[in-house]
Amino acid sequence: xxxxxxxxxxxxxxxxxxxxxxIDIQVEKGQIVSIxxxxxxxKTTLLRTISGLVxxxxxxxxxxxxxxxxxxxxxVGAGVVHVPEGRKCFSGLTIRDNLLVGGYLFKGADLExxxxxxxxxxxxxxxxxxxxxxxxxxxxxxxxxxxxxLMSRPKxxxxxEPSMGLAPIIVNQIYDLIRExxxxxxxxxxxxxxxxxxxxxxxxxxxLENGKINLSGSGEELLRSDAxxxxxxxx
Amino acid sequence: xxxxxxxxxxxxGSIYALIATGFALIFNILKFSNFSHGATMTAAAFVAYFLxxxxxxxxxxxxxxxxxxxxxxxxxxxxxxxxxxxxxHSAPTYFFVSSITLGTLYEGLVTIKAGSNFFNFPSFFxxxxxxxxxxxxxxxxxxxxxxxxxxxxxxxxxxxKTRIGRALRAVSFDRDTAQLMGIDSxxxxxxxxxxxxxxxxxxxxxxxxxxxxxxxxxxxxxxGFIASVIGGLGSxxxxxxxxxxLGILETILLAVLGSGYSTIAVFGVMLVFLLIRPQGIAxxxxxxxx
Numbered sequence: 001x002x003x004x005x006x007x008x009x010x011x012x013x014x015x016x017x018x019x020x021x022x023i024d025i026q027v028e029k030g031q032i033v034s035i036x037x038x039x040x041x042x043k044t045t046l047l048r049t050i051s052g053l054v055x056x057x058x059x060x061x062x063x064x065x066x067x068x069x070x071x072x073x074x075x076v077g078a079g080v081v082h083v084p085e086g087r088k089c090f091s092g093l094t095i096r097d098n099l100l101v102g103g104y105l106f107k108g109a110d111l112e113x114x115x116x117x118x119x120x121x122x123x124x125x126x127x128x129x130x131x132x133x134x135x136x137x138x139x140x141x142x143x144x145x146x147x148x149x150l151m152s153r154p155k156x157x158x159x160x161e162p163s164m165g166l167a168p169i170i171v172n173q174i175y176d177l178i179r180e181x182x183x184x185x186x187x188x189x190x191x192x193x194x195x196x197x198x199x200x201x202x203x204x205x206x207x208l209e210n211g212k213i214n215l216s217g218s219g220e221e222l223l224r225s226d227a228x229x230x231x232x233x234x235x
Numbered sequence: 236x237x238x239x240x241x242x243x244x245x246x247x248g249s250i251y252a253l254i255a256t257g258f259a260l261i262f263n264i265l266k267f268s269n270f271s272h273g274a275t276m277t278a279a280a281f282v283a284y285f286l287x288x289x290x291x292x293x294x295x296x297x298x299x300x301x302x303x304x305x306x307x308x309x310x311x312x313x314x315x316x317x318x319x320x321x322x323x324h325s326a327p328t329y330f331f332v333s334s335i336t337l338g339t340l341y342e343g344l345v346t347i348k349a350g351s352n353f354f355n356f357p358s359f360f361x362x363x364x365x366x367x368x369x370x371x372x373x374x375x376x377x378x379x380x381x382x383x384x385x386x387x388x389x390x391x392x393x394x395x396k397t398r399i400g401r402a403l404r405a406v407s408f409d410r411d412t413a414q415l416m417g418i419d420s421x422x423x424x425x426x427x428x429x430x431x432x433x434x435x436x437x438x439x440x441x442x443x444x445x446x447x448x449x450x451x452x453x454x455x456x457x458x459g460f461i462a463s464v465i466g467g468l469g470s471x472x473x474x475x476x477x478x479x480x481l482g483i484l485e486t487i488l489l490a491v492l493g494s495g496y497s498t499i500a501v502f503g504v505m506l507v508f509l510l511i512r513p514q515g516i517a518x519x520x521x522x523x524x525x
Contacts, residue, residue, distance in 0.1 A: 073419040099499075101402065148416070
């Protein structure tokens with residue numbers, strides 16, 4: 001079967017600095033695929049390129065067998081939704097408005113239904129819906145960022161470091177949520193520095209080093225691999 | 236007399252509020268000061284004067300044409316002056332140079348067409364004043380206040396309650412992230428320029444009615460800048476509050492000190508205000524980019 005998302009020989013550079021070279025990635029529908037790597041390896045650049053915020057120098061991105069549109073707003077419409085690193089909630093907008101902005105492409109009864117669905121999934125967001133997003137804790141903001149992403153009705157959700165800066169117990173909640181999202185039929189492409197967590201949850205993973213994919217395999221294979229254990233799991 | 240002064244101040248302040256919000260709207264979304272805003276006001280008011288009011292049509296068609304002209308000029312400015320700079324992530328200096336250049340260009344074009352003459356809008360009202368109890372209010376002040384208030388309320392409603400308003404706020408907070416929600420930020424920035432241009436057109440006509448129309452009328456935009464800085468750059472509510480305060484302060488000082496010293500005193504008070512509260516009235520609303 002054709003993979004849902006296919007990145008072919010992708011290269012990105014910032015001025016004269018190559019950020020990504022020869023990236024080939026495939027994401028099967030219904031799976032969680034992880035990309036792990038150190039700070040500065042190019043993980044965020046890869047997601048930003050898929051979601052159209054960064055223009056590639058070379059290569060192609062296909063989604064459901066079609067070339068992915070180039071404009072970020074069209075990419076969201078196609079069902080590729082990116083929850084950015086650092087959550088990036090609109091801190092001066094209320095929680096409700098954050099969610100409604102997430103559902104920007106939808107209107108009327110559809111939008112209202114999606115909103116109620118997210119309130120059902122995240123009761124904390126409903127109980128604080130009229131407060132500014134900036135008043136939420138880090139973990140709650142991550143929930144809001146994910147809920148806002150779900151409001152865009154993704155077919156595939158790109159998650160950039162959802163565990164960043166969160167307490168272990170909150171990280172576990174977020175990972176339960178990621179599993180739940182996958183089980184609801186949404187494909188997940190997960191970028192993480194937290195290699196143990198990411199490899200533990202995923203069906204397939206890629207290791208990104210200095211802008212190149214150096215290794216790939218199932219989560220279990222990589223957890224057992226010496227190279228990964230030395231570099232990312234502390235021996 | 237004091238209530239009379241305050242009423243006059245509010246009338247002046249409501250025009251400043253139109254300028255200040257139009258200015259703050261662009262500052263909010265692009266994080267730079269659009270110095271062509273003043274010349275946009277002048278140019279839009281002149282277009283309306285030559286096309287409509289000089290031909291004997293009334294205030295409503297004049298405002299409609301001025302708003303339309305302001306919107307078109309602002310759209311032109313966005314496309315020619317700012318879009319490429321924004322896409323390039325260029326330094327703020329480029330916006331500064333670009334907006335000043337555009338402003339000078341508009342002002343130059345107006346001067347070519349109008350010379351350095353003064354033009355008077357025809358009097359739009361049959362009765363020059365309205366008596367309310369012991370108060371005498373100029374009809375044009377009253378009408379300008381009413382129209383400004385309605386325009387600002389409509390704007391507040393759009394920004395707070397509508398889909399496009401939410402998108403505008405989201406883009407103002409974080410352009411990239413807003414795009415990840417499917418918002419076409421270029422389109423939303425155009426919307427902001429259109430709204431800002433309409434407000435500029437209204438303000439230009441009102442200033443023209445109040446003071447006469449001349450090619451450097453746009454320099455009064457300084458009052459709008461000041462108002463939005465006092466209000467707290469980036470906050471529209473702050474801009475309106477700042478504008479009303481500025482209008483009232485000006486008329487009070489004018490009544491007390493006379494026209495010569497009052498101008499100086501206004502700027503003096505503003506400087507002192509900014510020394511005490513540099514973030515403006517609503518300063519906490521301004522988000523510094525980390």
